Amino acid sequence: MSRRHRTAAGGRRPAAAVLAAVLLLAATACGSRLPESAFGPGGPTPDLATDTGVTTQEIRVGIITSVTSPVGGETFTGPRYGALAFFRALDDRGGLHGRTVKVVTCDDGGSAIGNVDCAHRLIDQERVFALVAGSVLDYGGAPYVDAHAVPDVGGQPIGTAYDRWPHLFSIYGSSAPRDGRSVGWDGVLYQSTEVYRFLKERLGARSAAVVSYNQADSARYARQLEEGLRSEGFRVLSQSVDLALPGFQTVAAAMKADGTELLFDAMDSRGNAALCQALDAAGVRLTAKVTNVQNWSETVREDYRDSPGCRNSLWATSASRNYEDTGQSAVADFRAAMARYYPEREGQLSAWELEGWAAAQWLTDAMDSCGTTPTRACVERFMNRSEPYDAHGLLIPTDFTRRPRPTGPTLACLNAARWQDDAFGGRGGWVGQVTDPATACYDVPQLPYRP
Template identity: 25%
Template sequence: MQISLPGEASRVGSTPPAPGRRRRTVVALLSSTVLVVAACSGPEHSPITKTACSTPGFSATSVRIGQVYPDSGVLAEAFQPTRSGVEARIQQANAEGGINGRTIEYVWADDRGDVTGNTQAVHKLVDDDEVFGLVETTLVAAGSAQYLDDRHIPVTGMPAETLWTQHRNMFSTAYTITESGTVDTFGRYIRAQGGTTAAIIRADVMPSTTDITGKIEQGAAQAGVRILPQSLIYNPTVSSPTQLAAAIRQSGADVLIGSLSPGDWANILPAVAATGTPIRVVLAPGGYDPKLLQQYGTSLAGLSTFISLVPFELGTAAHQRYLRAMANYAPELADPRTQLALTAYVQTDLLLHGLTVAGPCPSREQFIERLRAVKDYNAGGLLPTPVDLTATFGKISQCYAFLRVNNAGNGFEVAQNPGATAGSPYNWCGDRID
């Protein structure tokens, strides 16, 4: 575990990455979690002061924050970009003068991608390293959520579990994993592409009220898409893509919805195409990553996904700011246009924004109250719409951008919304359904 100190010119740790950080393919585990993002705001800083502060993690000239992520275990390769995103945002902030007169110190801990590891990692950062707050880029925040809430410790990160909707000290700008409710945004997109009848494809049986496939299904039905009554089950170890394709053709579906891995879709979609079935929409969470196109190419052609931020393809000034930070401070990441790297950068920015609005020497409780009171966090232009961190807390996000893998399988096309307001042709916003 290494500490990133202020002023370093590049990513800390010039030694080769530990074995746990070698690349392994685990995209199936991420298919319903990489949706959750927020973005980057402009620099807000003041000259360095020498103000004493007794708040944990604060010194006269710095404030220490931590990151929890799986640096080892089966998730390590997939989550490697998150450390790059966190470090790049911190180094960028320090290069711009820090936050409220203090530079940002950084220390990370490995939770191995399991609940016990998460408990141990968080205790190490809070009890031993005395961090002020945390960025959690992990799927197992359950290991520490109640402990952090009891101590009023601020947390930002990826809300991949419903617990993120239950603790006011845990912040994100977008939710898709919620205990109840959905939005009809998904259905609006499907209908705009001409979709009428949807087959739901599941890797296994999951509760339809909490998993993202169920929320897409409910949202589609609300918008008038007919949902076939019987879900189709696909398990690559026992199922045949050819058999599934035949079942899809027989069903009469022209829309496919499912939280399968990109690899599974790469096997299924060519089999469906071979049957001649006219499919208008294939909608799946996750998969917004150029590496997947390099790996699967035309096998993913036609696959649609969605994100709760402005896509890289639009090339905004906010994207250029992010890309400069990654080039300067995280050059080890060959292509930073990945959703997980941006997610981590974004969640770090959210924590830094909280430090900005909380003032030069806040208690943890003051930080939580002041950041929770922010009503117009627009993430420097990377969010589809500004976020009210109180009104949207724990509620599924209403606005997304939808992207479709092009026919050549080498890029994403951003879908224009025919019903969007002037000036936001790529925003898709719908109504919440309780």
């Protein structure tokens, strides 16, 4: 039995959920957690240029985001803002060993062609040292990034690129070969079942419904959800609705008759809001409506405005800290930086923004490991080390150590929170349900699937 903090799935469940949803819609200076010797002035004098994108004054990094994608600007922008806030705080403290970090952003428009154009622009024209906190609909430029050995650190794995290319490092880590030849282990990836195990043991639930559209990507992800739930002993009610004219009232009636306790879905945010309205109207009271890290956000206030009963049943899971957990110093740093540099985004704060901050922290720690002579090779040695990394407590410890194909149960950990309207003095918010994500762990199966 393998004993690891992260699983071979490495965050695949949340990524698959977002991929399904987006494809459907398309048819105070803050501490940056480094030793004071890393900052200037007063720190070491930087050496001359040591690699592409490095001068005596700055290190140039790039962020690619699907800002103007078909699914709307806020779908993918969270990680970018988190990373930008981190680097602004870092530069306000003097930068890294006397060098500022200059961030160049590129909007790929949510298309593979646009993504390739962004990769060429940042690598060929802007000559960036590395990429960080990428969040894109279609990572068409991944082969070009990898071919030029540009480290891509802390990206959100919407598709399968981070499970294939060796110079790409997702925010969730990976134990797959990532040899460039195939995704995962000869085209096979694995999902783990810690979320279902946690909810079963924590809530005592034994029944669940999975709702999807009659569309290929939605149906495929729904099957993964159902397989995971059944492997943990859940009775599963499977419901499919028409993409153009979804009959959510029928689904609500079926769930009420079934006595469904948990609800999972393979739909977009618009569908989720409409389903919740139907559930509230039908008097369906769930133990939990389970969502993922991409929907762990302040925007649920408005997204579920017309269905407060359903909103107060929302649970979210992730491999990162709750952005409301300001008693944790790195989260407090993140919140203070967002309030200082992007106060207008108070209503859009999210777990993805926190993970963008964590990605920037990861790249910065990797660059700091090189001292005053940063190189891409040095950064990748840090990324590929066997010691698990936790972004100063923001992430469940993870790494990129290659391991054999999973053959049995693996120790997998998670964080969880639930939305409560009466929390935080009545303003409402996400209330943590796990004391320490690095210790909320379960020995669970690894279920193979082909993406």
